[in-house]
Amino acid sequence: xxxxxxxLFRADPYAxxxxxxxxxxxxxxxxxxASLFYPAGGGQPGDTGTLRWLGGETRIIxxxxxxxxxxxxxxxxxAALPAPGTAITQHLDWERRHRIMxxxxxxxxLSVVIPLPVTGGxxxxxxxxxxxxxxxxxxxxxxxxxxxxxxxxxxxxxxxxWITDAxxxxxxxxxxxxxxxxxxxxxxxxxxxIGTGADQVDLQPCGGTHVARTGxxxxxxxxxxxxxxxxxxxxxxxxxx
Numbered sequence: 374x375x376x377x378x379x380x381l382f383r384a385d386p387y388a389x390x391x392x393x394x395x396x397x398x399x400x401x402x403x404x405x406x407a408s409l410f411y412p413a414g415g416g417q418p419g420d421t422g423t424l425r426w427l428g429g430e431t432r433i434i435x436x437x438x439x440x441x442x443x444x445x446x447x448x449x450x451x452a453a454l455p456a457p458g459t460a461i462t463q464h465l466d467w468e469r470r471h472r473i474m475x476x477x478x479x480x481x482x483l484s485v486v487i488p489l490p491v492t493g494g495x496x497x498x499x500x501x502x503x504x505x506x507x508x509x510x511x512x513x514x515x516x517x518x519x520x521x522x523x524x525x526x527x528x529x530x531x532x533x534x535w536i537t538d539a540x541x542x543x544x545x546x547x548x549x550x551x552x553x554x555x556x557x558x559x560x561x562x563x564x565x566x567i568g569t570g571a572d573q574v575d576l577q578p579c580g581g582t583h584v585a586r587t588g589x590x591x592x593x594x595x596x597x598x599x600x601x602x603x604x605x606x607x608x609x610x611x612x613x614x
Contacts, residue, residue: 380408394458402448411436417581420465421466426455478590479501480503481567482524486524487507500611506605507604525591528586530568535562535563535564591614596609
């Protein structure tokens, strides 16, 4: 029996509820045949929510990648788990996910206003950060913050395309991150595009979830800009609301 999981969040990142069946139980959780929940990866945390089935319910406190394409839904310690073959309904913690989507898309825009190699990053429901290969601190952080919010206010569409692994290998300039490898190995790679035509501002490989338009992100403000090592600086971005 296949243990791979259909990625429902990839087809519709705005879906809040979905049906599935349990393929297997795993340590601390279970593997569904289709997952509404995003598994932690690429700096984006795993989703949380609730599973319900006939006669039962449990909290999902994390979502992780398993072996052979499986997604593992991690339940609270000691929680009851449905047996393989059980029909379940997944209920996503939508407010948390949507805030993560806003932050994730904001970090793509941050890599536009600071066009330097990215050495690390992390995404949360309230703020995110990118580490840049940036030996000197920005001369005018207020100007960068204004430029970031200007991109948000342009309400640019956020769309996806797919290219082959070979096409990405032939276009290494698409990869901005030095520390996180793009999601390759399945034969094709997802590209996230912000803007279209002459208004395109960003295009890079990414497997995470994003808002549909930059205007949905809302106002942003910079947090600390911290020196991390000889050449690295960490730039934090926070949702203003």
